[in-house]
Amino acid sequence: MNRSLRPLAATAAIFVLAYLAAVAVYPGMFSTRVLGNFLTDNAFLGIAAVGMTFVILSGGIDLSVGAVIGFTTVLIAVLIMWVGLHPLAAFAVALAVAAAFGAAMGAAIHYLKVPSFIVTLAGMFLARGGASVLSPDSIGIKHEFYTAVSKSYLLLPGGGRLTVVGGIMLAVFLVGMLLAHRTRFGSYVYAIGGSETSAALMGVPMARTTIQIYMLSSTLAGLAGIVFSLYTSAGYSLSALGVELDAIAAVVIGGTLLTGGYGFVAGTFIGVMLQGLVQTYIVFDGTLSSWWTKIVIGALLFMFIVLQRLIFTASAPRRKVLWKT
């Protein structure tokens, strides 16, 4: 097997084992209904995690994802309920705002030469604060479009339902995979993550690519916000609190190296599903409290990071420098 696919295979194997173990305890978990709910419940996280994958592949990090989701839900709610726009028009506005926001962050990272971590931290404050300035209270969305969307789904064999939001997530993952492995932009992202200096020397347009990466991440966070708003039919400035951490965890569990340059969008999908599995198992169990989710996800995160280290030290004869400057 291709050496570079090993972490991905390890993640997939662990997911299958964990799923089988869960099914052994609760046979009811082996159904398309549960799988359909997996997709629906984690749709916003999955979409945001695709954007995060690109950012992390380029060696950066985006802490503003959750805040952008929260901001988008509020903006959509305000546009639909107060301004009276059609939801589709509101979605377009929200995506445009999110894209502009991401582009501004990317530009700041490139031109001001500051770590992405601190710029997106400022972005996080700005988006959360902006959302609460728009409306500190939760706004319910009532519109026939929302009811129509939440009622439509694709019936899977076995009674499972592939909802619209679940479908959007799958589509985003497919597009993300194509973008990462089949386009010039994807190669640029991997090149920058491998080494910024050599990427620049090879002629990668650094400014444009950096801006595009963060634009992509914020736009997908905006899309995740749309999905979240469809999922909850409300806009609230504090919604999706801490989703950036879940997204980062999904990306890392999916086998992407946080130092950049190595990883797969498909791995992130498994990472999201694994988190969904942990949550569903805890719901099925009923006696475990919800805080176990955090502990288990933390433990998984730790396990996968150690696993990656072991695989890389075993497979690479030369020492990979993990201390990025």
Added chain:
Amino acid sequence: MRRVSLAGLARPQFAALVAVLLINWMLFPGFFDISWQDGRFFGSLIDVLNRGAPVAILAIGMTMVIATKGVDLSVGAVMAIAGAVAAVMVVGGWPAWLAVVAALAVGLLCGLWNGALVTLLDMQPIVATLVLMVAGRGLAQLITEGFIVTFTDPVLIFIGTGSFLGFPMPVVIAFALMVLTTLAVRRTALGLLIEAVGVNRSAARFAGISSRLLLIMVYAFAGFCAAISGLIVTGDIRGADANNAGLWLELDAILAVVIGGTSLLGGRFSIPMSVVGALIIQAMNTGILISGFSPEFNLVVKSGVIILILVLQSPMAAGLFRRRSAAKPAQGKTAP
């Protein structure tokens, strides 16, 4: 080695603090009034110091971590764990001093864990501390079994709300910690070694510095500071709230350190300036509250401040300054 001198008072951070305080005074004329009541000082200024103390303490630990080119995202979660340990122990009938020692020890352990991940497993600091940030709140809830554990223990409450020589206890603790830490890093070679590791870890190792031990110590110290902060917050509300204790404070602490002029790229740090940074943040918070804006407005202002600092610190701005004052040598303000 830098010494505190009169010239040091002309730093932009002090100007910023004075400006924020003056704005507060204009919004609220009684802002500088301080009264003596029941054996302690009262007033808005004292309140700024008191409310700013937990972040200031976190910032002291965070400064050391950031000086080694790392970052500790887990301090907020460690605060929650330490608070939970202390509260559960006093409720369980243990003596208060033991609960305090145990909470500090747990904080130290959390820091050691982070340090071990960073050095022994060679993880990036963001990732290594992310593990505890995600799992830590869960652990704290595990300790409190999901409840907000309230207590009436006088010692713990004294740590959060008591006073010493007229000043609130958190302020006294923060000040003492700042002085002790500053002396430890500036009167010994420790500060120099930390800066050496921050500038170039391998070079420092080749120069004979045991960078692993130093890094572990620095993360352990950050965990220790977080535990102190957690004790203060827990004593202040007389209860351990695993969900909300120290929530987002790691970001405030990082912001305080950055405002204080410590380079995020390692190698240059100042503990007193980080404390000033924490006070600037708190003065802004207080100002927004007394001016009647909603507290959420805070976040927008904070992000504005970060952007301003980033622009000022950026190489582009440094280039502009250099062109303006070509005669002067470049100041050490550029982020490398």
